[in-house]
Amino acid sequence: MTIHQIYTGTTASITDLKRDPMGTINTGTAINGTMAILNRNQPAFYCVTPELFKYLQNAIEDFELGKTALERKADGKFIAVNLDDL
Template identity: 75%
Template sequence: MPINPIYTTATASISDLKKDPMGIISAGTSHTGTMAILNRNKPVFYCVSPELFAYLQDAIEDFELGITALARKADGKLIAVNPDEL
């Protein structure tokens, strides 16, 4: 039987979520910003706070821009820029 890791300390069952969706999500995401929803003690999805979601989106964008910058640097077409002229 495979073990399903849970990547957050806050959890709720899918049954509890159906009974009180906003209460469960608000309470679960208030401390860490994340909550695992379980079905038969296995995580089926994660809820994240809007603030954490925005942070993750920014982090992904920064990572993608870093990859683009490294690719452009590797192609050897660098342009000298004076920051004082920007």
């Protein structure tokens, strides 16, 4: 038997989701914006609110931009720029 970690405090079963999709999602995501949907007591997927999804997308984009900046900084090729000339 495989044990899976659940990364949120709110869960619902697939059956609950089928019975009342929007009620289950609205109730489950009301506390912290996330909930796990379980199939046979194992996480099948996670639901997040649109606001949290937008936040996560922006965080991923910021992370990728930061990674690109660090890679370019490691190259050591810098160009002197006067801000007044821009």
